[in-house]
Amino acid sequence: MYxxxxxxxxxxxxxxxxxxxxxxxxxxxxxxxxxTMSAYYTLVAxxxxxxxxYAGQVSMGHGGFFAIGGYAAAVLATVGFASWVSxxxxxxxTGLVALLIGIPVLRLRGHYLAMATxxxxxxxxxxxxGTNLFGGADGLSDxxxxxxxxxxxxxxxxxxxxxxxxxxxxLVLVGLLTGINLVHSRVGRALRAIHGNEDAAAAMGVxxxxxxxxxxxLSALYAGxxxxxxxxxxxxxxxxxxxxxxxxxxxALVAAGGMGSLWGTLAVSTALTxxxxxxxxxxxxxxxxxxILVGIMLFAPEGVFSLLARRNRPGNAQ
Amino acid sequence: MRATQLLQYLLAGIATxxxxxxxxIGFTVVYNATGIINFAQGEFLxxxxxxAISLAPVMPLPAAIAVAVLxxxxxxxxxxIVFLSWLKNPAVLRMIIITIGLSILxxxxxxxIWDEKVHALPFFSGDETSSLAxxxxxxxxxxxxxxxxxxxxxxxxxxxFRSTLLGKAMRACASNPTAARLCGIRASTVVTLSFxxxxxxxxxxxxxxxxxxxxxxxxxxxxAVKGFxxxxxxxxxxxxxxxxxxxxxxxLETASVxxxxxxxxxxxxxxxxxxxxxxxPQGLFARRPVAQARAGG
Numbered sequence: 339m340y341x342x343x344x345x346x347x348x349x350x351x352x353x354x355x356x357x358x359x360x361x362x363x364x365x366x367x368x369x370x371x372x373x374t375m376s377a378y379y380t381l382v383a384x385x386x387x388x389x390x391x392y393a394g395q396v397s398m399g400h401g402g403f404f405a406i407g408g409y410a411a412a413v414l415a416t417v418g419f420a421s422w423v424s425x426x427x428x429x430x431x432t433g434l435v436a437l438l439i440g441i442p443v444l445r446l447r448g449h450y451l452a453m454a455t456x457x458x459x460x461x462x463x464x465x466x467x468g469t470n471l472f473g474g475a476d477g478l479s480d481x482x483x484x485x486x487x488x489x490x491x492x493x494x495x496x497x498x499x500x501x502x503x504x505x506x507x508x509l510v511l512v513g514l515l516t517g518i519n520l521v522h523s524r525v526g527r528a529l530r531a532i533h534g535n536e537d538a539a540a541a542m543g544v545x546x547x548x549x550x551x552x553x554x555x556l557s558a559l560y561a562g563x564x565x566x567x568x569x570x571x572x573x574x575x576x577x578x579x580x581x582x583x584x585x586x587x588x589x590a591l592v593a594a595g596g597m598g599s600l601w602g603t604l605a606v607s608t609a610l611t612x613x614x615x616x617x618x619x620x621x622x623x624x625x626x627x628x629x630i631l632v633g634i635m636l637f638a639p640e641g642v643f644s645l646l647a648r649r650n651r652p653g654n655a656q
Numbered sequence: 657m658r659a660t661q662l663l664q665y666l667l668a669g670i671a672t673x674x675x676x677x678x679x680x681i682g683f684t685v686v687y688n689a690t691g692i693i694n695f696a697q698g699e700f701l702x703x704x705x706x707x708a709i710s711l712a713p714v715m716p717l718p719a720a721i722a723v724a725v726l727x728x729x730x731x732x733x734x735x736x737i738v739f740l741s742w743l744k745n746p747a748v749l750r751m752i753i754i755t756i757g758l759s760i761l762x763x764x765x766x767x768x769i770w771d772e773k774v775h776a777l778p779f780f781s782g783d784e785t786s787s788l789a790x791x792x793x794x795x796x797x798x799x800x801x802x803x804x805x806x807x808x809x810x811x812x813x814x815x816x817f818r819s820t821l822l823g824k825a826m827r828a829c830a831s832n833p834t835a836a837r838l839c840g841i842r843a844s845t846v847v848t849l850s851f852x853x854x855x856x857x858x859x860x861x862x863x864x865x866x867x868x869x870x871x872x873x874x875x876x877x878x879x880a881v882k883g884f885x886x887x888x889x890x891x892x893x894x895x896x897x898x899x900x901x902x903x904x905x906x907x908l909e910t911a912s913v914x915x916x917x918x919x920x921x922x923x924x925x926x927x928x929x930x931x932x933x934x935x936x937p938q939g940l941f942a943r944r945p946v947a948q949a950r951a952g953g
Contacts, residue, residue: 442934448748449693454933457881457926468919582877628760635754
């Protein structure tokens with residue numbers, strides 16, 4: 339049972355190494371920069387998968403949490419705090435904000451929750467744009483690198499490209515393992531019960547409000563880690579990260595991945611974010627994500643992989 | 657604060673609020689007919705404003721606005737027929753995501769058909785420097801235009817719902833779709849019509865405020881959030897309540913500028929709105945708790 343659960347994780351680890359070796363051998367190392375960045379965005383999508391897919395709560399404001407993590411880390415590091423202070427502090431701040439927002443907002447359901455989280459994202463964006471400390475529309479730049487220990491740092495420097503690729507994907511693996519274990523635990527079963535029917539779950543003794551809040555905060559922490567690390571990696575962060583479009587993007591990735599599949603989200607998010615960062619969609623970048631959102635939800639609400647699965651199982655045809 | 661200054665804020669707030677009220681009415685009309693919150697509602701204002709701005713140089717302003725309103729109404733109908741009409745009993749989360757996706761598509765269409773710049777319609781009468789004296793306060797004539805147009809829309813819509821056969825059919829569908837169908841009302845027509853009304857009214861409001869607040873491709877989402885909150889505050893169902901809620905929110909938002917920096921105007925407005933959503937999800941004027949009645953299912 340454990341072998342079955344963790345076998346795919348080992349495969350992923352193997353794949354991560356294989357890609358690195360392959361890219362280095364083919365002298366295509368520059369791809370690793372975008373792969374590192376897409377790993378951090380994927381972390382956000384994984385956290386949102388837990389919230390949307392398992393707890394069944396929508397968040398249209400995860401870009402806001404990403405930005406809070408990133409800006410907090412950037413400001414603290416720039417002010418001169420040590421690396422090992424600024425990153426945990428940034429993650430803590432993100433978690434605290436999520437807690438404070440989550441307590442009132444998660445009492446809402448459906449459209450109300452979607453609108454409230456959308457409003458939260460816009461509020462973060464406006465504060466970032468209107469405050470000098472956060473650099474207004476230009477954002478923050480020249481953020482010092484995050485020194486793990488001598489010789490190793492989260493930075494965009496060419497010399498540490500391979501190391502940063504492994505740091506980023508290591509974090510994704512940790513996030514994935516956390517998610518998988520959570521899903522298979524008592525908490526995961528409680529969350530699925532909530533997703534199925536909140537009132538029934540409550541009647542069965544599930545503390546609905548507490549589980550929803552805990553998942554909300556956890557998924558915000560994923561976003562905070564992603565934001566903080568990407569800010570260190572890029573050496574800068576802009577207010578656009580909190581924009582509505584960014585938040586919608588994470589929702590699109592989760593939806594396309596199957597709305598409750600960590601592996602589906604991982605695959606879709608890595609592929610699409612990588613292509614987007616390479617500029618494959620050109621000026622139609624946002625439009626592509628909008629189209630994916632509509633297309634998936636209209637024709638394959640179980641995610642892109644359900645289309646393949648349906649074809650393989652003829653007995654399952656409608 | 658002097659009395660004239662107060663009046664000035666009040667009038668500006670009412671003008672802003674009347675636009676939110678129109679967005680809120682758009683939400684309400686579609687929600688009544690379908691149970692769907694159409695997240696693309698804010699985009700209709702952008703679309704209407706942009707089309708009118710493009711047409712204004714080649715035809716008289718009223719004609720440009722009329723074409724923009726009809727075209728946006730048609731776009732609303734198109735969205736409904738192509739994307740939404742054939743879904744049978746979709747889950748709430750699915751509808752939320754689809755309409756959000758549609759709002760992104762409309763917005764991106766706006767970006768690529770026009771551009772990312774800020775545009776504006778010419779003032780309906782006078783220009784940006786002309787002002788009217790109202791009881792000692794000085795306001796732009798455009799503010800009056802916004803007020804008059806919004807008021808006409810609200811009155812017109814109320815009359816339509818009260819006195820015409822089609823309007824009565826729409827109300828029948830809202831209160832009991834099955835009974836309405838048994839009486840021979842074609843539910844699909846009512847739904848399509850509701851999207852037309854919501855889109856066309858949004859477009860007209862988008863034209864009316866364009867000279868004051870400008871039109872930009874990404875203006876829709878914050879308008880949608882504010883309009884939605886007004887709709888919720890008004891109990892999601894009643895047009896006059898949505899108007900009252902819109903005015904309250906507009907005046908509060910405008911008044912916040914006198915206390916806090918302008919950059920935080922939206923923060924204050926959206927913060928108030930979040931509070932309202934959390935504290936009064938059943939609305940200020942509603943008799944039954946809407947949040948549980950429909951979204952909870």
